[in-house]
Amino acid sequence: MVLxxxxxxxxxxxxxxCNEAIVRGAIEADVKLVSAYPGSPTTEILDTFSEAKPSxxxxxxxxxxxxxxxxxxxxxxxxxxRTMTSMKSVxxxxxxxxxxxxxxxxxxxxxVIVMADDPQAHSSQTxxxxxxxxxxxxxxxxxxxxxxxxKTMVKRAFELSEKFGVPVLxxxxxxxxxxxxxxxxEKIERKPFEKLxxxxxxxxxVTVADxxxxxxLELLERTKMIEAEFDKSDLNAVxxxxxEIGIIASxxxxxxAVDACKILDISPSVLKLGTTFPLPKKLIGDFxxxxxxVIIVEELSPYLELNVTAxxxxxxxxxxxxxxxxxxxxxxxxxxxxxxxxxxGRVIGKKPPVDYAAAMAKADVLKKGLxxxxxxxxxxxxxxxxxxxxxxxxxxTKHILSTDIGCYSMSFLPPLGYGDSLLSMGACMxxxxxxxxxxxxxxxxxxxxxxxxxxxxxxxxxxxxxxxDFTLVVLDNEVTAMTGQQPxxxxxxxxxxxxxxxxxxxxxxxxxxxxxxTIVDPYQVKAAVAPIKEALGRKGPNVIISRRACALYADRxxxxxxxxxxxxxxxxxxxxxxxxxxRSFHCPAISIDDDDRKATISKELCDxxxxxxxxxxxxxxxxxxxx
Amino acid sequence: MAEKEFSVYMSGxxxxxxxxxxxxxxxxxxSAGIRALxxxxxxxxxxxxxxxxxxRIGDGIRSPLIxxxxxxxxxxxxxxEALRYIEFLKPGGVVVMNxxxxxxxxxxxxxxxxxTAKYMSAEEVKSRIxxxxxxxxxxxxxxxxxxxxxxLTENIVMLGAISTLEEFPIPQEDLRKSVADNVPKKAVDVxxxxxxxxxxxxxxxxxxxxxxxx
Numbered sequence: 001m002v003l004x005x006x007x008x009x010x011x012x013x014x015x016x017x018c019n020e021a022i023v024r025g026a027i028e029a030d031v032k033l034v035s036a037y038p039g040s041p042t043t044e045i046l047d048t049f050s051e052a053k054p055s056x057x058x059x060x061x062x063x064x065x066x067x068x069x070x071x072x073x074x075x076x077x078x079x080x081x082r083t084m085t086s087m088k089s090v091x092x093x094x095x096x097x098x099x100x101x102x103x104x105x106x107x108x109x110x111x112v113i114v115m116a117d118d119p120q121a122h123s124s125q126t127x128x129x130x131x132x133x134x135x136x137x138x139x140x141x142x143x144x145x146x147x148x149x150x151k152t153m154v155k156r157a158f159e160l161s162e163k164f165g166v167p168v169l170x171x172x173x174x175x176x177x178x179x180x181x182x183x184x185x186e187k188i189e190r191k192p193f194e195k196l197x198x199x200x201x202x203x204x205x206v207t208v209a210d211x212x213x214x215x216x217l218e219l220l221e222r223t224k225m226i227e228a229e230f231d232k233s234d235l236n237a238v239x240x241x242x243x244e245i246g247i248i249a250s251x252x253x254x255x256x257a258v259d260a261c262k263i264l265d266i267s268p269s270v271l272k273l274g275t276t277f278p279l280p281k282k283l284i285g286d287f288x289x290x291x292x293x294v295i296i297v298e299e300l301s302p303y304l305e306l307n308v309t310a311x312x313x314x315x316x317x318x319x320x321x322x323x324x325x326x327x328x329x330x331x332x333x334x335x336x337x338x339x340x341x342x343x344x345g346r347v348i349g350k351k352p353p354v355d356y357a358a359a360m361a362k363a364d365v366l367k368k369g370l371x372x373x374x375x376x377x378x379x380x381x382x383x384x385x386x387x388x389x390x391x392x393x394x395x396x397t398k399h400i401l402s403t404d405i406g407c408y409s410m411s412f413l414p415p416l417g418y419g420d421s422l423l424s425m426g427a428c429m430x431x432x433x434x435x436x437x438x439x440x441x442x443x444x445x446x447x448x449x450x451x452x453x454x455x456x457x458x459x460x461x462x463x464x465x466x467x468x469d470f471t472l473v474v475l476d477n478e479v480t481a482m483t484g485q486q487p488x489x490x491x492x493x494x495x496x497x498x499x500x501x502x503x504x505x506x507x508x509x510x511x512x513x514x515x516x517x518t519i520v521d522p523y524q525v526k527a528a529v530a531p532i533k534e535a536l537g538r539k540g541p542n543v544i545i546s547r548r549a550c551a552l553y554a555d556r557x558x559x560x561x562x563x564x565x566x567x568x569x570x571x572x573x574x575x576x577x578x579x580x581x582x583r584s585f586h587c588p589a590i591s592i593d594d595d596d597r598k599a600t601i602s603k604e605l606c607d608x609x610x611x612x613x614x615x616x617x618x619x620x621x622x623x624x625x626x627x
Numbered sequence: 628m629a630e631k632e633f634s635v636y637m638s639g640x641x642x643x644x645x646x647x648x649x650x651x652x653x654x655x656x657x658s659a660g661i662r663a664l665x666x667x668x669x670x671x672x673x674x675x676x677x678x679x680x681x682x683r684i685g686d687g688i689r690s691p692l693i694x695x696x697x698x699x700x701x702x703x704x705x706x707x708e709a710l711r712y713i714e715f716l717k718p719g720g721v722v723v724m725n726x727x728x729x730x731x732x733x734x735x736x737x738x739x740x741x742x743t744a745k746y747m748s749a750e751e752v753k754s755r756i757x758x759x760x761x762x763x764x765x766x767x768x769x770x771x772x773x774x775x776x777x778x779l780t781e782n783i784v785m786l787g788a789i790s791t792l793e794e795f796p797i798p799q800e801d802l803r804k805s806v807a808d809n810v811p812k813k814a815v816d817v818x819x820x821x822x823x824x825x826x827x828x829x830x831x832x833x834x835x836x837x838x839x840x841x
Contacts, residue, residue, distance in 0.1 A: 175692065256692070338694040587732070
């Protein structure tokens with residue numbers, strides 16, 4: 001986070017993450033309201049807006065979910081302010097109900113929705129391609145390929161949004177969002193924040209039946225006009241080398257294609273698309289007319305390929321189109337320069353100078369015996385302790401664990417391998433409701449506090465209403481931990497450290513009609529087992545709240561207060577090598593000393609949560625003093 | 628302007644400060660007028676998992692990801708993570724790796740079951756990497772970070788070490804200024820000390836096997 005560069009007046013050159021460049025672009029465009037829910041790979045947009053907030057007068061909310069965030073932006077944009085929201089592609093699923101309607105009603109003030117896809121599912125439940133949202137909702141869509149372009153496009157998106165009275169989608173992917181590069185900042189010229197008079201006649205933003213039919217005809221006209229503008233837009237770029245071979249690409253695919261051509265030492269013509277809905281059909285048709293072969297480089301679904309194929313039917317039926325349908329590229333996983341070089345190479349019959357498959361096979365031999373290192377719970381993480389207590393409490397009893405989205409999702413990974421289903425934010429309770437009808441086993445649903453507020457509430461309301469028999473475990477660690485410890489409705493502050501009303505989890509749950517609520521402290525790991533066991537033995541719906549702050553969050557607060565992070569060590573004379581600390585706790589701060597085969601604790605990694613000390617049957621784990 | 632392209636594959640374990648390190652290098656490039664771009668990892672993978680940053684310097688580069696066999700150097704903040712991405716190294720490229728090992732918890736779980744097993748050591752990692760390049764340098768960054776005054780400065784020790792390479796295209800003064808600009812104010816001296824200790828260490832080790840700046 002290089003906040004100084006984001007808030008400093010331009011013109012200047014700065015090295016920025018794309019997500020920071022997007023924020024800078026919005027600040028230069030005089031954005032007046034921002035609302036978002038965190039989600040990788042867009043989270044740094046929210047974080048940067050939040051950190052920059054004290055320097056500017058935009059209003060901001062870290063919303064309870066993406067739908068609320070989009071609606072908050074919509075409301076302010078209806079009045080006439082410029083607004084921005086950001087979300088990961090699966091976040092737009094949540095927001096999509098209002099997203100579709102908003103395309104019908106339109107907006108007055110400029111509104112930009114940044115949506116990031118996550119090819120490779122680095123931090124997501126699916127590799128969803130968000131691009132069809134553009135055509136499906138008739139919302140114009142722009143795609144930058146690097147931070148510099150992203151900043152420019154944000155400003156253009158606001159202008160476009162106001163010109164046509166429609167929200168604009170800016171679509172990125174992980175490797176665009178999480179790319180840093182040199183960005184040229186401009187002068188920041190902002191007008192003071194002012195509330196406006198509602199300027200509209202009644203019914204202006206009401207879409208249903210008659211008005212929906214009217215809006216639909218209007219938005220079709222609007223889309224035609226935007227397409228005509230995109231046909232001439234400098235957001236699209238043609239590099240005409242006179243070659244009979246051409247490449248059409250956008251976003252990350254464009255970056256890989258350019259480098260792949262260098263690797264292959266070829267110079268095809270290139271059409272870089274920055275506007276991917278509505279597609280500039282004339283521009284694409286004109287590009288195709290000069291070619292015998294065109295290669296489409298895009299990650300995920302064949303969205304461009306399908307459209308280019310349709311456009312070629314009239315523009316140049318003879319052109320040969322290569323992409324996913326011809327088997328040269330995959331619809332799965334993210335690309336990189338070597339994957340694209342291999343694909344293009346196969347089309348044109350030229351091999352890259354490096355045999356990538358051979359290089360990787362050789363590396364695999366060298367890596368024999370090298371352990372994988374999947375993400376895992378941090379030292380001091382309360383989830384690890386909760387999961388240990390839960391496993392102890394359920395020992396010998398068959399049960400199904402319907403889990404949810406958050407750091408605790410990692411419980412299904414090795415070494416724990418614990419968890420039976422995971423669909424989407426807040427899904428654990430709906431799924432648990434179905435399971436308790438169908439399965440003989442006890443059903444446990446598990447959710448984090450932020451996810452509970454995000455989309456878990458309707459699931460619990462439903463369970464209470466229908467008297468569904470499952471136990472819900474809420475992991476309350478005070479923050480939205482996985483995305484970087486942002487505040488949520490259970491926090492007493494919000495974006496930019498504004499004070500906020502803290503919702504009390506057990507009050508909310510009690511308010512929904514559940515009286516059977518058990519609260520445990522996972523750090524008291526042994527004491528937590530019996531109450532959890534008892535709660536699981538009772539008929540649901542009932543709730544167990546496991547409450548302890550996220551260790552990263554707690555450590556950050558400790559450092560701010562000037563407190564030291566202490567650590568434990570293993571008393572070697574006392575340790576009898578039961579390996580309880582390793583076997584049942586899996587903390588990355590603990591390993592085995594190859595000299596004496598006893599457990600050892602890394603001073604640098606230990607967080608002194610003391611949970612392993614409580615579990616050790618010989619009491620060999622003690623505070624590290626005087627080191 | 629950078630005439631020559633230079634790509635460093637940087638790796639480590641979540642929490643070691645790899646993203647800060649890439650920000651420092653990138654900001655130094657910005658102030659030196661050198662074009663740089665990165666492909667970074669944020670989010671879930673940072674939870675004590677294996678992480679990497681593709682750092683690319685040069686005017687003509689578009690892709691934030693380094694192709695297989697395309698890295699001029701690997702800079703690893705943890706020994707095992709140097710080997711994990713070895714396919715990205717150009718034949719004969721430079722590897723600068725920390726000797727420190729953080730044993731993955733799933734390795735320890737397996738290790739527990741087999742009394743005769745030994746963990747993979749930094750020496751073992753080095754000997755394997757020596758099969759693809761003769762330019763491997765191991766730095767005890769934790770010891771130097773302690774000497775500098777803060778164990779969290781391992782990343783800056785490693786930056787100091789790699790900055791000595793003749794083909795590393797960023798001037799020393801830009802790097803030092805960027806370190807000072809990007810770490811907390813009260814930690815500037817400690818970090819600059821870490822940078823210098825990394826450099827000194829490189830002149831004793833790395834620079835005997837690779838061409839370094841004078």
